[in-house]
Amino acid sequence: MRPTVLCFSGLDPSGGAGLQADIEAIGQSGAHAAIACTALTIQNSQQVFGFEATSKELLLAQANAVIDDLPINTVKSGMLGTTDNIFALSEFLNEHADLNYVLDPVLVANSGGSLGDLPTLVEAFKILIPRATLITPNTVELRALTGCENLQDATQKIFELGAQAVLVKGGHEKLPADLLINRLYIQGQLVHESEQPRLDGEFHGSGCSLASFIAGRLALNDSLEKAVDIAEKWLFRALQRADVPHADGQRMPRRFI
Ligand code: PLP
Numbered sequence: 001m002r003p004t005v006l007c008f009s010g011l012d013p014s015g016g017a018g019l020q021a022d023i024e025a026i027g028q029s030g031a032h033a034a035i036a037c038t039a040l041t042i043q044n045s046q047q048v049f050g051f052e053a054t055s056k057e058l059l060l061a062q063a064n065a066v067i068d069d070l071p072i073n074t075v076k077s078g079m080l081g082t083t084d085n086i087f088a089l090s091e092f093l094n095e096h097a098d099l100n101y102v103l104d105p106v107l108v109a110n111s112g113g114s115l116g117d118l119p120t121l122v123e124a125f126k127i128l129i130p131r132a133t134l135i136t137p138n139t140v141e142l143r144a145l146t147g148c149e150n151l152q153d154a155t156q157k158i159f160e161l162g163a164q165a166v167l168v169k170g171g172h173e174k175l176p177a178d179l180l181i182n183r184l185y186i187q188g189q190l191v192h193e194s195e196q197p198r199l200d201g202e203f204h205g206s207g208c209s210l211a212s213f214i215a216g217r218l219a220l221n222d223s224l225e226k227a228v229d230i231a232e233k234w235l236f237r238a239l240q241r242a243d244v245p246h247a248d249g250q251r252m253p254r255r256f257i
Pocket residue numbers: 009010011012017018019041043078079106108109110115203204205206207208209
């Protein structure tokens with residue numbers, strides 16, 4: 001069986017983000033996706049209306065049902081929704097110290113909608129930061145996690161919080177206006193920088209897709225640099241071809257390439 005990534009992520013009924021993004025991206029990476037569902041959200045391509053989080057017990061029961069059954073060597077987390085779920089995941093990762101772990105520190109939806117209580121999530125995420133093989137914050141998440149406005153300070157601070165490797169995604173930065181720049185740091189050192197033309201429009205689930213594709217490639221034994229590089233190229237194509245639901249909706253990445 002293909003190496004498997006176990007994703008802790010929420011359901012987005014629009015199919016753009018969350019666990020559907022994870023399943024499609026990981027499938028495209030060549031690995032298999034298993035899901036422990038953290039929350040059912042109510043949202044469409046325009047906004048989040050609410051969510052109901054899974055209980056800690058139900059979340060762990062899902063993860064435990066598959067961990068000794070499938071060839072899982074990597075965990076990826078997206079929306080966790082509650083501090084209880086963050087602590088449950090931390091417990092699970094402590095029991096399985098050999099697993100790669102990609103932490104996508106989801107705090108709010110790209111549309112701006114709430115996916116949990118921001119200050120408590122930020123605090124609780126600190127328990128996961130040192131355990132992650134890779135953390136994939138956008139610049140809004142990086143600033144929120146570290147409390148630093150300046151990006152260099154924020155990057156230094158996340159390593160002080162125990163991070164091993166961090167991919168800082170530039171999609172939310174206004175400058176440069178025509179380029180999107182991502183930077184991968186390992187142990188505080190810049191090891192990879194990518195520049196891509198900035199695409200028009202807002203995308204739903206781009207962060208989930210990128211983190212999951214990387215997790216899939218790590219499950220298949222790529223190095224971090226290689227996994228990030230091919231995931232960025234794959235995501236660019238998925239975004240170039242994204243579906244536009246209507247003028248007011250965020251674009252849906254077309255992940256089957
Ligand atoms: N996970 C879920 C369940 C979501 O609903 C969202 C956003 O709506 C995200 C994660 C984050 O999505 P993005 O990749 O757009 O940051």
